[in-house]
Amino acid sequence: MTALTPELRQSILAVRADVAKLHELLVRYELVIWTGGNISGRVPGADLFVIKPSGVEYDDLTPENMILCDLDGTVIEGDHAPSSDTAAHAYVYRNMPRVNGVVHTHSTYATAWAARGEPVPCVITGQADEFGGEIPVGPFAIIGDESIGEGIVQTLTGHRSRAVLMQNHGVFTIGKSPRDAVKAAVMAEDVAR
Template identity: 70%
Template sequence: MSTYPQGYPHSVLAEIERTRAVVATLHAELPRWGLVVWTAGNVSQRVVVGSAPGPDDLLVIKPSGVTYDELTPESMVVCDLDGTLVDGTRAPSSDTAAHAYVYQHLPHIGGVVHTHSTYATAWAARGEPVPCVLTMMADEFGGDVPIGPFALIGDDSIGRGIVETLRDSRSPAVLMRNHGPFTIGKDAKAAVKAAVMVEEVARTVHIARQLGDTVPIAPSDIDSLYARYQHVYGQQQPTNTPESDS
């Protein structure tokens, strides 16, 4: 039986159900890319309740301690931005408070992902940023992948560390010290992509270091690469131009 508070319009309820399906599907990407083991990791996506992102929004996230092959749209849980369960039959992920804090304080963010992917987590264990020595890093992260502070699990401390580290950063990924990577994006799909990419660059830079010193990229070149990738790369949306009178 639904436990949604009264007053949500049909459009919001429909968006919740759509988001449940999206989040369930995206969770399957984490084991597919080798980013998690057993029940570790989580994906969430914001559900905008009003005309723009705000404090009354909701989030959809996986339930705590449930294996990936058990996840379905119906098993996804819905919470408010205080991390309180709004709808669902299971307890939400233990990282829900961290996700909720990000949505509260970064209204432009629509998706959050956490993994324990091997190489990115190894850098987190060292407390060392991944240096920007690959053009792919400049493209995706706009510089180094930063380290966030150590924080205990269970309250919004991790969320605070994510926001403090990424608020003024171009990187969509942070390596929380002694914990692992958290990624953000305009939606959950973008955050999953960032999780895949941060593991790839962490692995590649680690291997490169085994061969010797890495070569940094000049800051001006990082800026150029980032701008091109963000604004030119890929399929651009066509612009409508007025028809000529001739």
């Protein structure tokens, strides 16, 4: 494991604060309900990431209750269980080293496309600008292990889209930062609408 130096601790604190705050945008843009959905962010310079705790309501999220994990999904610090999607996020970070943020939602319209197993066709220029074409559908996968992460990586590798509709599940987005991945989630719902 990476030694948690004072400098690394500062980076972890910054990512915890960023990830906790960004969850407010998921609520603002009506991409989540209750405790569903999550955001994670890679810690710069370390094989670590921060993710939302499982079962904690959005109004109760704080930097202190964000969960620190290694790239195998093992909890390093945190008083709660991590998101049930932690293994998927970890797989993405291990296999897509340029990704620094991952978001998962069950947003209404994009998830409807996922339930139908249909990609969102590219019919407006805004979608072409944001995703480079259609938003693809990834394979159905069981929650809780790396299967979802494998499907995300398999679907998005070589594709310009930063969003994938996981069959019968919901939306996952990736980005160069957690905020960039949130933007992709907001835009995916907008074009799905």
